[in-house]
Amino acid sequence: MFVVDDDAAVRKAVLRLLRSAGIAAAGSSSPSEFLAQYDPNTPGCLVLDLEMPGFNGLQLQTALAEKGSSLPIIFLTGHGDVSKSVQAMKGGAFDFLTKPVNAKNLLPAIRAAIERDAVARVEQAKFSEIHARLDTLTPREREVLQHVVAGKMNKQIADDLGITQATVKMHRGRVMSKMKLQSVAELACWTERSGIRGTNSQDQ
Amino acid sequence: MSWITVVWSISVGVCLTLAAFYCAVWYKQRENWVHLLFSCSAFAAAAVAGFELAMMHAQTVGQYEALVRWIHLPTWVLTVSFVAFVRLYLRAGRRWLAWSIYGLRTSVLIVNFISPVSVNFRTITDIHHFSWGGEILSVPVGLPNPWGLISSFSLLLLLIFSVDATITVWRRGDRRRALLVGGSMIFGAILAWHVPLVIWGVIEIPFFLGFTYAAIVAAMGYELSNDMARAAHLAHELELSDERLNLAADSADLGLWEWDLSKDEIWVTPKHRVQLGFPVSGRITFEDLISRWHADDRDKVRQVLRNAIENGKDYDAEFRRVLADGSVRWIAARGRVFADKQGKPRRLLGISMDITARKEAELQAARQRHDLAHLARVNALGELSSSLAHELTHPITAILSNAQAAQRFLDADDVDLNEVREILNDIVTEDQRAGEVIHRLRRLLRKGEPQKHSDDIDLNEVIRDVLRLMRSDLINQNVTVDTDFAQNLPPVPGDRIQLQQVLLNLLLNACEALADCEPSERRLLIACKSETSTVQVSVTDRGRGIPGGKPEQVFARFFTTKKEGMGLGLSICRTIINAHQGEIWATNNSDHGATFHFTLPIVTSDALSGASSKVLDGSALTATDASAPRVAAPSLLLGPCPTGSGAEELGVSASERLARKEAVITD
Numbered sequence: 001m002f003v004v005d006d007d008a009a010v011r012k013a014v015l016r017l018l019r020s021a022g023i024a025a026a027g028s029s030s031p032s033e034f035l036a037q038y039d040p041n042t043p044g045c046l047v048l049d050l051e052m053p054g055f056n057g058l059q060l061q062t063a064l065a066e067k068g069s070s071l072p073i074i075f076l077t078g079h080g081d082v083s084k085s086v087q088a089m090k091g092g093a094f095d096f097l098t099k100p101v102n103a104k105n106l107l108p109a110i111r112a113a114i115e116r117d118a119v120a121r122v123e124q125a126k127f128s129e130i131h132a133r134l135d136t137l138t139p140r141e142r143e144v145l146q147h148v149v150a151g152k153m154n155k156q157i158a159d160d161l162g163i164t165q166a167t168v169k170m171h172r173g174r175v176m177s178k179m180k181l182q183s184v185a186e187l188a189c190w191t192e193r194s195g196i197r198g199t200n201s202q203d204q
Numbered sequence: 205m206s207w208i209t210v211v212w213s214i215s216v217g218v219c220l221t222l223a224a225f226y227c228a229v230w231y232k233q234r235e236n237w238v239h240l241l242f243s244c245s246a247f248a249a250a251a252v253a254g255f256e257l258a259m260m261h262a263q264t265v266g267q268y269e270a271l272v273r274w275i276h277l278p279t280w281v282l283t284v285s286f287v288a289f290v291r292l293y294l295r296a297g298r299r300w301l302a303w304s305i306y307g308l309r310t311s312v313l314i315v316n317f318i319s320p321v322s323v324n325f326r327t328i329t330d331i332h333h334f335s336w337g338g339e340i341l342s343v344p345v346g347l348p349n350p351w352g353l354i355s356s357f358s359l360l361l362l363l364i365f366s367v368d369a370t371i372t373v374w375r376r377g378d379r380r381r382a383l384l385v386g387g388s389m390i391f392g393a394i395l396a397w398h399v400p401l402v403i404w405g406v407i408e409i410p411f412f413l414g415f416t417y418a419a420i421v422a423a424m425g426y427e428l429s430n431d432m433a434r435a436a437h438l439a440h441e442l443e444l445s446d447e448r449l450n451l452a453a454d455s456a457d458l459g460l461w462e463w464d465l466s467k468d469e470i471w472v473t474p475k476h477r478v479q480l481g482f483p484v485s486g487r488i489t490f491e492d493l494i495s496r497w498h499a500d501d502r503d504k505v506r507q508v509l510r511n512a513i514e515n516g517k518d519y520d521a522e523f524r525r526v527l528a529d530g531s532v533r534w535i536a537a538r539g540r541v542f543a544d545k546q547g548k549p550r551r552l553l554g555i556s557m558d559i560t561a562r563k564e565a566e567l568q569a570a571r572q573r574h575d576l577a578h579l580a581r582v583n584a585l586g587e588l589s590s591s592l593a594h595e596l597t598h599p600i601t602a603i604l605s606n607a608q609a610a611q612r613f614l615d616a617d618d619v620d621l622n623e624v625r626e627i628l629n630d631i632v633t634e635d636q637r638a639g640e641v642i643h644r645l646r647r648l649l650r651k652g653e654p655q656k657h658s659d660d661i662d663l664n665e666v667i668r669d670v671l672r673l674m675r676s677d678l679i680n681q682n683v684t685v686d687t688d689f690a691q692n693l694p695p696v697p698g699d700r701i702q703l704q705q706v707l708l709n710l711l712l713n714a715c716e717a718l719a720d721c722e723p724s725e726r727r728l729l730i731a732c733k734s735e736t737s738t739v740q741v742s743v744t745d746r747g748r749g750i751p752g753g754k755p756e757q758v759f760a761r762f763f764t765t766k767k768e769g770m771g772l773g774l775s776i777c778r779t780i781i782n783a784h785q786g787e788i789w790a791t792n793n794s795d796h797g798a799t800f801h802f803t804l805p806i807v808t809s810d811a812l813s814g815a816s817s818k819v820l821d822g823s824a825l826t827a828t829d830a831s832a833p834r835v836a837a838p839s840l841l842l843g844p845c846p847t848g849s850g851a852e853e854l855g856v857s858a859s860e861r862l863a864r865k866e867a868v869i870t871d
């Protein structure tokens with residue numbers, strides 16, 4: 001949990017509010033200071049002041065996106081400037097709140113953001129796992145996998161690949177055990193997420 | 205009674221009348237000694253004539269001897285007063301000759317009284333009676349005294365003195381006087397030679413010296429009467445001129461007054477006298493006059509007049525006067541102190557002019573300027589309104605979050621009172637911060653009354669205040685401000701709000717000029733330095749500069765480059781700076797942008813305080829003399845740059861920045 005605001009009093013007060021809600025947070029006085037110490041592996045969310053001298057909030061959002069960070073950002077602004085809020089939302093801001101911000105709005109937003117970040121991180125972890133498992137497959141096993149998730153029967157696969165049904169069965173069994181999955185449905189779901197598409201006979 | 209007795213008696217009577225008359229004249233006008241001299245000579249002439257008449261009719265030797273001895277006393281008086289009259293009245297005749305005559309005549313008098321009979325006769329043996337002009341007259345027969353030669357010699361000197369004086373007066377161009385007074389004296393001095401001739405027995409006639417002298421006295425009297433006629437004429441002229449002066453003074457609504465310092469008596473033009481509620485005649489003292497002035501102005505005017513009298517200088521003051529009907533009028537007074545020959549102030553002559561109309565117009569103009577400046581200020585703050593709101597948002601956000609955090613802490617089972625205490629302290633601090641923002645704003649927005657007195661202003665502080673106000677706006681526009689404040693800046697006298705307004709205007713303009721620049725180029729430099737007698741502030745931007753290369757035109761009223769600008773900001777800045785006796789100007793930088801400079805004088809003079817208050821509120825009391833230089837209070841030490849970071853980020857030391865600034869290449 002991070003709070004970036006150039007105004008020391010606001011920063012201190014927001015951090016205190018978070019602490020009262022049992023949320024541990026760290027503060028930074030400027031985007032550059034935050035970037036210098038930011039570890040993408042730390043879960044949580046970022047409460048960011050939009051207007052700051054020099055390097056401002058929107059620029060920090062862009063910089064984080066470029067780094068591939070999925071850290072949810074809740075913007076705080078004193079102005080409620082429409083063009084800036086649109087820009088922030090387009091850049092993937094989680095929420096946009098105007099100062100003075102009420103705890104009733106801020107805390108739920110923070111909790112939601114933290115939750116989303118946690119879910120995202122779990123998914124991200126699973127996703128990385130699947131990727132790692134996919135990498136262990138041989139090229140032939142990968143071919144068989146693509147046909148399987150396309151919903152083909154063993155016979156069709158054997159015909160398409162020009163191999164026996166027994167060989168297809170053997171490859172199929174090895175794929176399932178390497179991917180540590182129980183059902184074809186699960187396999188289809190994960191492989192689609194990793195960008196692997198099934199191969200239809202029509203495609204050949 | 206023969207004609208001789210009649211003529212001599214008339215001569216005596218006329219001389220005595222003239223003597224008495226001019227004695228009376230002298231008594232009333234004692235500084236004019238000519239009248240006394242004339243009176244003495246006329247009296248002496250009468251005495252001489254009387255003596256002569258008695259001598260003509262003397263029956264015994266003894267009688268004659270006494271008369272011839274005592275006649276020298278009036279003769280002495282006559283000669284001395286004649287000579288002195290010529291010296292004093294005609295301003296002619298040689299001084300050494302005059303003193304020789306005084307000396308000789310006095311010697312004659314002394315010898316006369318030492319000699320057995322007189323200076324003229326050693327003895328008189330007999331009196332010779334003879335018939336002359338139808339009457340039996342007496343002449344003495346005896347031995348002439350050789351000392352009588354001194355008397356003859358003094359007569360000769362008198363003749364020379366008279367001729368010389370007459371020539372001088374004639375040459376001076378005053379021919380009538382030369383002929384009348386000088387001529388009659390020469391004539392008398394020549395005729396007086398009959399005396400030695402009679403004494404030496406050359407001719408047998410009675411002495412007629414008194415008669416001759418009476419002629420001289422008549423000539424002198426005629427001249428003096430001319431003078432008196434001239435004086436009467438002058439008095440009439442003076443009266444006319446007085447009337448003309450009064451008419452002129454009344455029509456111009458001028459009051460003239462004269463203060464006799466030794467008698468403490470004041471003369472005032474009649475109309476003015478009535479206006480002030482004084483009776484038409486009667487003495488007016490200075491305290492009477494001052495009681496007609498406005499109570500608040502009395503001491504000031506008294507001081508101005510005292511200064512003028514002590515230093516013998518002219519004075520110049522403006523003050524209020526309360527008329528008999530209770531109305532208050534503004535008066536401009538000027539005057540001069542006149543001293544006597546010893547340099548002691550004697551009289552104070554002054555005029556006073558009713559300037560109420562002008563003063564009201566000035567006040568009106570000052571009020572309008574004040575209103576306009578206020579409007580411009582409100583307008584400038586309007587441009588800042590959203591950022592000013594933001595400036596308030598910070599403390600309010602902090603307060604709300606702190607308060608809600610405290611509520612949550614208090615809801616917990618184990619309340620950390622220290623934490624709550626700290627929160628409440630923070631809330632108080634933030635509340636004060638919000639209060640300061642509002643206070644700063646209110647000060648600028650308030651119209652108030654035109655300020656009457658200058659405060660000692662630390663310009664660094666003024667700049668910092670304005671930067672605090674503009675903080676959010678500067679952040680919003682991505683403008684970085686570098687500051688270069690001189691340490692120990694001497695304070696300048698002025699109106700804080702108006703000076704803040706000038707800076708606000710200059711900074712808003714500079715930001716406007718930077719709007720088209722790349723964010724990294726949006727930099728401003730504010731420099732503040734003290735010079736020998738002024739403090740100079742410069743605001744440098746890196747914008748597009750002043751179009752057309754005519755920096756002076758930006759100060760013209762209604763000149764603007766903005767779409768919605770009124771074109772009043774800089775012209776009001778100039779009015780404000782000029783009212784502070786300072787200067788404001790603009791220059792285009794050699795590379796990019798423009799620099800606006802203004803200077804304000806450090807030491808206030810009377811001229812300044814007068815002028816500035818004149819512009820600020822239109823009321824002032826000024827004196828041409830007496831100046832009191834102010835003592836400069838030590839200025840506050842500089843705190844950190846309020847917009848922070850600018851110069852520090854650049855990593856430039858203050859001295860380097862200063863050096864660059866002096867080369868007018870900034871950033």
